[in-house]
Amino acid sequence: MKTFFNSVPCKVIAVLLCAAILGCASAAASENASSPVSTALGVVFSPLKRAAASISNSLSDFSAYFVSSGYYRDRVEELEGELASLRSQMVDYEQTRQKLETYEQFLELKEQNPDYTFAEGAVIARDSADLYYSFVLDCGEQDGVSVDDPVIFGSYLAGVVKEVRSSSCVVKTFLDPSVNVSAYEVRSREEGYVSGNTSLALAGQCRLSGLQRDTAVSAGGIVCTSGVGGIYPRDLIIGTVNEVVDETVDISAYAVLEPGIDFGELTDAFVLIDFAGKGE
Amino acid sequence: MFPEKRRWTVRLCVLLLLAVTALLRSGGLPFFGSIGGAFLVVPLLICLSLFETELASVLFGLAAGALWDYSSALPDGWMTLFCGVAGFLCAVSVRFFIRRKLTSALVGSALFLAVVSLLFSFSASQGLADANILFLYYYLPCAVCAMCFVPIDFYIVKKLYRDRNEDKVI
Numbered sequence: 001m002k003t004f005f006n007s008v009p010c011k012v013i014a015v016l017l018c019a020a021i022l023g024c025a026s027a028a029a030s031e032n033a034s035s036p037v038s039t040a041l042g043v044v045f046s047p048l049k050r051a052a053a054s055i056s057n058s059l060s061d062f063s064a065y066f067v068s069s070g071y072y073r074d075r076v077e078e079l080e081g082e083l084a085s086l087r088s089q090m091v092d093y094e095q096t097r098q099k100l101e102t103y104e105q106f107l108e109l110k111e112q113n114p115d116y117t118f119a120e121g122a123v124i125a126r127d128s129a130d131l132y133y134s135f136v137l138d139c140g141e142q143d144g145v146s147v148d149d150p151v152i153f154g155s156y157l158a159g160v161v162k163e164v165r166s167s168s169c170v171v172k173t174f175l176d177p178s179v180n181v182s183a184y185e186v187r188s189r190e191e192g193y194v195s196g197n198t199s200l201a202l203a204g205q206c207r208l209s210g211l212q213r214d215t216a217v218s219a220g221g222i223v224c225t226s227g228v229g230g231i232y233p234r235d236l237i238i239g240t241v242n243e244v245v246d247e248t249v250d251i252s253a254y255a256v257l258e259p260g261i262d263f264g265e266l267t268d269a270f271v272l273i274d275f276a277g278k279g280e
Numbered sequence: 281m282f283p284e285k286r287r288w289t290v291r292l293c294v295l296l297l298l299a300v301t302a303l304l305r306s307g308g309l310p311f312f313g314s315i316g317g318a319f320l321v322v323p324l325l326i327c328l329s330l331f332e333t334e335l336a337s338v339l340f341g342l343a344a345g346a347l348w349d350y351s352s353a354l355p356d357g358w359m360t361l362f363c364g365v366a367g368f369l370c371a372v373s374v375r376f377f378i379r380r381k382l383t384s385a386l387v388g389s390a391l392f393l394a395v396v397s398l399l400f401s402f403s404a405s406q407g408l409a410d411a412n413i414l415f416l417y418y419y420l421p422c423a424v425c426a427m428c429f430v431p432i433d434f435y436i437v438k439k440l441y442r443d444r445n446e447d448k449v450i
Binding site: 125126127128129130131132134135136162163168170172176177197198199202 | 305306315316317318319350351352353356400404405410411413414417418419422
């Protein structure tokens with residue numbers, strides 16, 4: 001036993017153990033919680049460790065070639081299903097967001113006009129043979145819609161219901177020459193009537209007729225419904241004035257209007273089935 | 281002998297084709313836009329009437345016209361009546377005057393498209409000046425676009441109505 005404790009291996013073991021204990025003590029005492037031994041080993045072996053990790057990753061990628069194709073087929077199907085589900089959620093989200101934006105606009109309108117009663121409708125068909133952008137909404141008699149009900153989008157006037165079925169209605173826009181809307185220009189307070197014109201409708205415009213030659217209406221003015229006649233409520237925006245032109249057939253003038261709505265892009269609208277002053 | 285069952289199958293296919301064509305009117309066609317879709321139903325109806333009996337042509341015309349009326353701002357029933365009459369006249373013409381050829385389809389389609397264009401121009405406008413503008417700048421291009429589809433419609437309908445047993449059109 002004495003011989004063992006005097007042998008070289010025993011002394012080496014003792015030195016190593018002391019070094020380890022010292023390393024632990026210095027690690028506990030130092031801020032980095034690492035001993036000089038670990039630091040020295042790290043300096044030597046970290047490049048080797050990096051190389052080993054890189055080799056290990058390459059080997060694991062290589063081994064993927066030996067996995068059965070069934071595994072990948074199942075994985076692809078699973079991912080495709082997940083992708084389809086996420087896309088569907090994305091579509092629902094976008095539709096909900098769009099509806100929310102529309103409802104926010106109408107909430108604002110409803111708060112300003114508590115007497116309005118709406119029926120909501122989505123555009124389900126258009127007539128390509130109609131130059132004046134008439135369209136069909138998916139609300140009808142069963143929703144309380146009747147002929148000559150105004151159709152709005154936000155605070156803009158879109159048109160008027162001309163034909164009603166049980167679950168749908170045909171709307172003519174105010175670009176149609178057969179639709180006339182009593183209106184006034186906001187700045188000058190001059191009154192007239194908005195009507196369609198074929199040559200202007202080709203450019204997507206209409207006219208505010210019945211103005212005097214010395215009218216104060218000018219480009220940039222906003223034209224709204226005046227509420228005269230009881231068909232359209234007051235202060236629905238129709239469009240903005242592009243220019244004022246003297247009439248050729250009499251001594252009046254008319255203003256060329258740019259509608260506030262892009263009728264070709266309209267996807268849903270609200271029908272005003274009741275409001276204060278209707279029919280008066 | 282053209283089997284009765286096949287005739288009804290063909291008629292069902294044609295009805296679906298009419299429905300799809302009527303639906304295409306709603307949004308317009310790629311490249312052609314809304315001008316391409318306006319009168320799309322007329323060439324198909326004329327081509328179809330060349331190969332069908334008078335009663336079937338009238339019924340197909342009424343169906344096509346009813347689908348047109350659904351989205352039209354014109355008074356209801358107007359296009360239904362017009363398309364029914366167009367189908368009847370075309371089918372009767374085949375019996376007495378004309379043959380089932382592409383030329384007949386082109387002439388018949390051109391005639392009815394001209395009538396439709398003029399009627400739409402005068403009904404949708406106020407005054408002669410407006411009607412001229414409407415006809416020249418909108419409905420005439422619509423009619424020309426619709427004429428481009430006559431050969432396509434003719435060959436589709438001819439293919440559908442070909443009697444495979446006797447290799448001739450029924």
